[in-house]
Amino acid sequence: MIVAKRKPFDELKEMIKPYKKVLNVGCGTCVSVCLAGGEKEVAVLNAELDMARKLDDNPIELGAVTLERQCDQEYLAELDDMIGDYDAVVSMACGVGIQFLAERFPEKPVFPGVDTTGLAVNQDVGFYEERCRSCGACVLGMTGGICPVTMCAKGLYNGPCGGTNKGKCEISQDQPCAWFQIHERLSKQGRLDLIMGYKEPVEWLDQVPRMTIQPGYKKPEEEKA
Amino acid sequence: MSTEGNGYKSGSNLEKVLAAGEFAFTGELGPPRGCNAEEVRHKASFLKGNVDSVNITDNQTAVVRMASWAACLLLIQEGLEPNFQMVCRDRNRLAMQADILGAYAHGVRNMLCLSGDHQMFGDHPQAKGVFDIDSMQLIRMVKTMRDEGKFLAGDELDGVPKMFIGAAANPFADPFEWRVHRLAKKVDAGVDFIQTQCIYNMEKFREWIRQANDMGLTEKAYILAGVTPMKSVGMAKYMKNRVPGMDVPDAIIERLQGAGKGKVADEGIKIAVEQIEEFKEMKGVHGVHLMAIEWEHKVPEIAELAKVLPRPQIK
Numbered sequence: 001m002i003v004a005k006r007k008p009f010d011e012l013k014e015m016i017k018p019y020k021k022v023l024n025v026g027c028g029t030c031v032s033v034c035l036a037g038g039e040k041e042v043a044v045l046n047a048e049l050d051m052a053r054k055l056d057d058n059p060i061e062l063g064a065v066t067l068e069r070q071c072d073q074e075y076l077a078e079l080d081d082m083i084g085d086y087d088a089v090v091s092m093a094c095g096v097g098i099q100f101l102a103e104r105f106p107e108k109p110v111f112p113g114v115d116t117t118g119l120a121v122n123q124d125v126g127f128y129e130e131r132c133r134s135c136g137a138c139v140l141g142m143t144g145g146i147c148p149v150t151m152c153a154k155g156l157y158n159g160p161c162g163g164t165n166k167g168k169c170e171i172s173q174d175q176p177c178a179w180f181q182i183h184e185r186l187s188k189q190g191r192l193d194l195i196m197g198y199k200e201p202v203e204w205l206d207q208v209p210r211m212t213i214q215p216g217y218k219k220p221e222e223e224k225a
Numbered sequence: 226m227s228t229e230g231n232g233y234k235s236g237s238n239l240e241k242v243l244a245a246g247e248f249a250f251t252g253e254l255g256p257p258r259g260c261n262a263e264e265v266r267h268k269a270s271f272l273k274g275n276v277d278s279v280n281i282t283d284n285q286t287a288v289v290r291m292a293s294w295a296a297c298l299l300l301i302q303e304g305l306e307p308n309f310q311m312v313c314r315d316r317n318r319l320a321m322q323a324d325i326l327g328a329y330a331h332g333v334r335n336m337l338c339l340s341g342d343h344q345m346f347g348d349h350p351q352a353k354g355v356f357d358i359d360s361m362q363l364i365r366m367v368k369t370m371r372d373e374g375k376f377l378a379g380d381e382l383d384g385v386p387k388m389f390i391g392a393a394a395n396p397f398a399d400p401f402e403w404r405v406h407r408l409a410k411k412v413d414a415g416v417d418f419i420q421t422q423c424i425y426n427m428e429k430f431r432e433w434i435r436q437a438n439d440m441g442l443t444e445k446a447y448i449l450a451g452v453t454p455m456k457s458v459g460m461a462k463y464m465k466n467r468v469p470g471m472d473v474p475d476a477i478i479e480r481l482q483g484a485g486k487g488k489v490a491d492e493g494i495k496i497a498v499e500q501i502e503e504f505k506e507m508k509g510v511h512g513v514h515l516m517a518i519e520w521e522h523k524v525p526e527i528a529e530l531a532k533v534l535p536r537p538q539i540k
C-alpha cells in the first residue's frame with residue numbers, strides 16, 4: 001500500500017494559520033490502513049488543532065469527512081456540496097489523493113496533512129517498510145523477489161558494491177545489504193546464474209510523468225501505439 | 226586493438242609497464258578541500274619517479290574536494306601519470322561521458338570506475354545520490370567508447386578516448402564465494418586492471434587470487450594488490466571496526482601494539498613491505514597499489530624498502 005505519516009503538528013498549524021474555516025479530508029484506503037490519514041486520524045488532528053488555535057486566540061472552525069478514496073473523482077464528488085463552506089482544505093490522503101482533490105477544486109487552497117513516504121509493506125502494527133519505487137520495469141524475477149532499486153541504497157543492478165559488510169549495507173548496521181540477500185536467496189534456489197551476467201544500464205522510465213492505460217481500455221487509435 | 230597500431234589499448238605508462246611484465250607500483254593522492262593547487266603539487270612531489278601512475282580520488286568518502294579530473298591535469302603538468310577515479314554517485318551518464326572526453330583530451334589515459342561511498346557518509350549527507358549507472362556499467366561504457374568509438378546510446382564519437390580501464394575489487398566482503406564472481410563480472414564488463422581493497426588478511430587474499438587464477442581471470446585483467454600501511458594502533462582499530470568491507474585480523478593489531486612506543490608507524494611500514502615482497506612472488510598479482518592516505522611523504526621510503534625502485538621506463 002501507499003504509506004504516509006502525519007506532518008509535524010507545528011508545520012501543519014503554520015500552513016493553515018490564516019484560515020478560519022478548514023475542512024479536513026481523510027482517505028479511507030491506504031493511509032487509513034497505515035494509521036496516518038483515516039477517519040480516526042482526522043478526528044485527532046482536528047482536536048489538536050482546535051485546542052492549539054484556542055490557546056493562540058485564533059479560533060478555527062474545523063470540518064471532518066473521510067472519503068473512500070481521494071484518488072478517484074467518483075468519491076471526491078461527495079465534497080462538491082460542502083466545499084463552499086470552507087476557506088481551505090487539509091487532505092490527509094497520500095500525495096496522489098491530495099493532488100486529485102486540489103485539481104477538483106482549483107479555487108481552494110489545499111494543504112497536505114501527511115508526508116507520503118512510499119510503497120510499503122506492513123511489518124508490524126504501525127511499522128511499515130518501503131519495498132517499491134515504481135520504476136516501471138520490474139526486475140524482481142531476476143533478483144529473487146528483492147528490489148534492488150528500493151532496497152539497495154545505491155539502486156545498483158550489478159551489486160553488491162564494495163561497502164557490503166557482513167550482510168549489512170554500508171549505510172547502517174540496521175540495514176541489510178539487498179545484494180547480499182539477493183545472492184543468498186538465489187543461491188538457495190540454485191538460480192545464481194541469473195545474476196552472474198552483466199546487466200545493461202537501466203532505461204529510466206520515471207523521469208517524466210507517466211500514464212497507464214490498461215489494455216482493453218485504450219481508444220482504438222492508441223491500441224496500435 | 227589500438228588505432229595507433231602499437232598494440233596498446235591506451236598506451237598509458239601503467240599499461241606499458243604491465244604489458245612489459247614488470248611489477249607495477251601505483252600510488253594515490255586525495256585532492257584538497259579547496260582550490261589549493263600547491264597542495265596537489267606538494268603531494269605529487271613525493272610520488273614522482275616512485276610510482277607508475279597516481280590514482281586521483283573522486284570526492285572520496287562523499288566529501289567534496291577539487292574535481293578529480295582537474296587534479297589529474299595538475300599531475301600531468303608535474304610530469305606524473307594520473308589514474309582518474311570516477312564514482313557513480315555524483316554524475317549521470319551524460320556528465321560522465323562528457324568528463325571522460327574532456328579528461329582524455331587533456332592527456333588522461335587511465336580511469337578507475339567505482340560506485341562511490343554513499344552520500345550519507347560525507348559532508349553533504351542530504352544530497353541526492355545519482356547512481357544513474359553502476360560501476361559495472363561504467364566500465365562497459367568506457368570500453369564501448371574506446372573500442373567501438375560510440376557513446377552509450379550508440380552515436381559515433383568525434384575523437385575516441387583510449388582509456389586504460391580499471392576497477393576496484395574487494396576480496397573480503399561476504400559472501401566470500403561470490404567475490405571471485407564479482408571479479409569475473411568486471412572482467413566480462415571490460416576491465417583491464419583491478420586495484421583491490423586494502424589487504425590485511427593475507428590468507429583470505431591468497432585464497433581469492435587462487436580462485437581467480439583457477440578461473441583464468443588473472444590472465445584477462447591485471448591485478449594490483451591494495452596496500453595501506455598502518456600509521457597507528459588507533460587507525461588499525463578504526464579500519465577494523467568502522468570501515469565497511471575492511472578485514473583487519475587481530476594479529477595485525479597485536480603486532481602493532483607490540484611494536485612499542487614511537488615505533489608503531491615503522492612497524493606498519495614493515496608489515497606493508499613484507500606484504501609487497503610476498504605479492505611480487507604471488508602468481509596472478511601484477512603489481513601493488515599503495516594507498517598511503519595523507520602519508521604521501523612516506524612513499525619514497527616505502528618504495529625504497531620494498532625494492533621497487535627505480536621504476537621501469539618503457540618506450
Ligand code: SF4
Pocket residue numbers: 131132133134135136137138139140147148149150
Ligand atoms: S524493480 Fe523494484 S522499483 Fe521496480 S517495479 Fe519492481 S519492486 Fe518496484
Ligand code: SF4
Pocket residue numbers: 151152153154155156159160161162163164165168169170171176177178179180
Ligand atoms: S552495501 Fe549492499 S545494499 Fe548497500 S549500497 Fe552496497 S550493494 Fe547496495
